[in-house]
Amino acid sequence: MTASDPVIKPRIIIHGGAGNISRANVPDDSYNNYRSSLQRILRLASASLAKPDATALDVATYAVSLFEDDPLFNAGKGAVFTRAGTNELEASVMVSRGHHKRGTGCILLNHVKNPIKLAREMLLRGDDISGGGAQHHVQLSGPYLESLAKDWGLETVDPSYFFTQRRWDEHAKGLQRGAGATVSEDTEALADDKRPSNPNDPSWDGKEYLPQGTVGAVVLDSAGTICAATSTGGLTNKLPGRIGDTPTLGAGYWAEEWLEELSSASTMPYAPQSPLDKLSRGDIAGVLSDCLPSLSATTPSSSSSSSGEQTPSEKPSPRHRRRAIGLSGTGNGDSFLRVCAARTAVAHSRFSTPNAPLSASLALVAGPGGELQQSAGDRWKVTGEGEGGIIGIELVGSESWVGYDLNCGGMFRAWVDGDGNERIAVFADEDGTEGW
Numbered sequence: 001m002t003a004s005d006p007v008i009k010p011r012i013i014i015h016g017g018a019g020n021i022s023r024a025n026v027p028d029d030s031y032n033n034y035r036s037s038l039q040r041i042l043r044l045a046s047a048s049l050a051k052p053d054a055t056a057l058d059v060a061t062y063a064v065s066l067f068e069d070d071p072l073f074n075a076g077k078g079a080v081f082t083r084a085g086t087n088e089l090e091a092s093v094m095v096s097r098g099h100h101k102r103g104t105g106c107i108l109l110n111h112v113k114n115p116i117k118l119a120r121e122m123l124l125r126g127d128d129i130s131g132g133g134a135q136h137h138v139q140l141s142g143p144y145l146e147s148l149a150k151d152w153g154l155e156t157v158d159p160s161y162f163f164t165q166r167r168w169d170e171h172a173k174g175l176q177r178g179a180g181a182t183v184s185e186d187t188e189a190l191a192d193d194k195r196p197s198n199p200n201d202p203s204w205d206g207k208e209y210l211p212q213g214t215v216g217a218v219v220l221d222s223a224g225t226i227c228a229a230t231s232t233g234g235l236t237n238k239l240p241g242r243i244g245d246t247p248t249l250g251a252g253y254w255a256e257e258w259l260e261e262l263s264s265a266s267t268m269p270y271a272p273q274s275p276l277d278k279l280s281r282g283d284i285a286g287v288l289s290d291c292l293p294s295l296s297a298t299t300p301s302s303s304s305s306s307s308g309e310q311t312p313s314e315k316p317s318p319r320h321r322r323r324a325i326g327l328s329g330t331g332n333g334d335s336f337l338r339v340c341a342a343r344t345a346v347a348h349s350r351f352s353t354p355n356a357p358l359s360a361s362l363a364l365v366a367g368p369g370g371e372l373q374q375s376a377g378d379r380w381k382v383t384g385e386g387e388g389g390i391i392g393i394e395l396v397g398s399e400s401w402v403g404y405d406l407n408c409g410g411m412f413r414a415w416v417d418g419d420g421n422e423r424i425a426v427f428a429d430e431d432g433t434e435g436w
Contacts, residue, residue, distance in 0.1 A: 006398030010049045011220040013402045013415035014042055014063055016073045017213030018330045018389040021410030021426065031426060033072060038414040038424050041066045046416055049219060056219040056227035056326075057095055057120060064091070064116040064229045067215035071164045073412075075215045076114060078164050079233025081171035082240045087162040090247040091115035091231040093123055096257040096324040096395075098225050101126035103255070105247030107141035110162070113155040116231045118145070119247075121152050139247060162233075174237040213411075214246050216253070216328030218393045220400055226326035226393055228253045228342075235333065244333030250343030251336045255326035260355055260396075262321055324395040325349060325358055330411065331372070331388015339371045345390065358394035362405035366390040373407045391415075 016038060026034070045063035048054060068076025079087045087110055094103030104122040109115050122140070125132025133148050134140060140148070150156055214232035221227075230253045232246040245252030327342045336342070348361040365371045366389055376386030389406030391413060402415050410427040417423055423432025 008220070008222050008224045008395070008398050009400060010054065010222050011393050011400050011402050011416065012042070012045055012049055012059065012063070012217065013391045013393060013404065014038065014045065014067075014215075014217045014413065015328065015330050015389070015391045015404070016067060016215050016412030018406055018411035019213050019332075019384065019387050019408055021408070021412075023427065026410070026426065034412050034426055035424050037070050037072050038412060039422065041070070042414040042416070042422060042424070045217065045219075049221070054221055055223075056221040056225045057093065057099075057123070057229075059221070060217040060219040060227040060229035061093065061116050061120045063217035063219070064215055064231050065114045067217075068114050068116060068231055071166070073215050074167075074213060074233045075231040076233075077162055078167060079162050080167050080236040080238075082234075082242075083175070083237045084240045085171065086110060086240065087159060087233060088238075088240065088242075089115045089162075089231070089233055090244060091119045091229075092247045092249075092253050093119045093227060093229045094249070094253055094255040094326070095123070096226040096255040096326055099123050099127055101136075101138050103138060103249050103253070105139040105249065106145060107139065107243055107247045108241070109141075109146060110159045111146050111156045112149045113157045113161065116229055117154055118149050118152075119229070119231075121149075121154065125152070138249065141243075167233075167236075170236055213330035213388070214252065214328075214333075216330060216391065218326045218328050218391055220326070220393045220395060224322065224324065224395060224398075226255050226257075226324050226395060228255045228326040228328045228392075230328045230330075232330075232333075245329065245336035245341070246333065248337060250340045252329045252333060252342060253327060254342035254346050255324070256346050256350070257322065257324035258350060259320040260323045262319055321397045322395070323350075323355065323397075325392060327362075327390050327392040329366070329388060329390045331406075331408065332385050335372050335375050335386045336388060338375045339365065341365050341372060341388070342390065344371060345392075349394070358392055358401060359403055359405075362390055362392060362403065365405075366407060367405040368407045370405075370407060389413075 041063055044066060045059055048062055049059045067073045071078035074080050079089055082088055089109040090107050092105040101123050104119050106115050106119045112118050122134050125134060133151060214230050216230040218228050230246050234242060234244050325346045327345060329336050329342055345361040345365040348364055349356050349358055363370060372388050373380060373386045379385045387408040389404060389411040391404040394401045404413055406428055412426055414424045425432040
């Protein structure tokens with residue numbers, strides 16, 4: 001970066017899941033616990049982002065690893081159970097530029113303590129032409145992937161590490177509601193004999209929402225790189241072997257960068273009007289100017305040399321500007337998969353004419369009445385299908401925007417706004433300025 005390069009302000013937004021979150025099923029004590037954890041993670045990650053050599057990949061990974069270590073959230077310690085009473089973890093990272101693989105997804109993990117660190121390692125090692133052990137694959141799963149984690153020096157644990165009483169109770173209640181569902185003897189043994197004693201394991205009072213979301217972070221660093229990092233235990237009582245949107249490129253996460261052509265269309269809220277458009281609006285002068293260009297006078301300030309070359313005092317106008325977006329989603333993963341939610345939102349921003357702002361694209365996919373909700377059809381508000389939210393960061397030139405949208409009762413979220421203020425919110429109608 002040279003002294004003349006525009007300064008890019010680092011930004012961060014995080015989420016801890018979304019779904020049927022309401023004031024009826026998140027009592028005050030739980031609400032305060034969630035806000036406290038969100039604030040702690042946001043502050044620690046923001047401090048890391050403030051370091052001179054901070055990268056979006058490292059900070060996003062760090063933020064999500066903090067979520068994975070916090071039993072309040074459905075990732076790592078505190079992940080939900082499958083119908084068989086096991087934990088099957090997933091994680092992913094993706095960067096807008098800078099690494100060959102761009103994105104990686106890790107699937108069906110039950111020994112790696114922090115799945116997000118494995119996704120990061122897989123991305124970094126992909127810069128080696130050999131793939132660093134993972135070849136050129138961007139998704140891997142199961143025992144072989146966990147053996148790579150050990151070879152790469154990542155911390156592994158016994159599956160009982162992921163057990164929390166709260167998630168076990170949610171699992172058991174869910175099975176009781178299912179017709180003929182039973183808990184296996186092996187699973188009972190896990191609950192009775194291998195249950196770790198942890199005074200920090202949050203209790204559950206029977207009124208909590210059943211998690212179907214994830215945790216995630218989107219970070220923009222001073223170099224202009226955006227990283228999306230996401231981790232989850234999946235849906236409560238999912239079938240063993242189920243693969244969700246979190247490790248699936250384009251569904252639950254995405255990061256992308258492109259050069260946007262600068263033209264009158266991209267610098268105006270609407271495309272230039274045709275003569276017919278102008279005539280319909282009564283713009284007679286505009287019609288005459290289009291049809292008879294000789295009537296359009298040039299002003300002295302628009303002078304140029306007779307040869308068509310620029311005068312020494314003029315600077316060439318840029319023809320392109322960089323644009324980048326990173327997204328992390330949370331909610332009903334099967335719905336995210338059906339509409340390829342994250343990539344659909346980014347594609348709408350990139351390929352609309354003129355390019356649509358990210359806020360509009362998020363509303364199109366994750367907002368009320370958007371693609372996610374429509375995908376549920378007549379099951380909306382019945383099965384949990386279609387529910388969710390997406391957080392994201394958009395970079396246009398050197399200017400950035402941080403935001404989110406959701407179609408459900410709430411999403412645990414926190415971010416630092418453009419003025420440097422912390423924003424923390426839980427319910428859909430909160431804007432992050434609520435006090436304690």
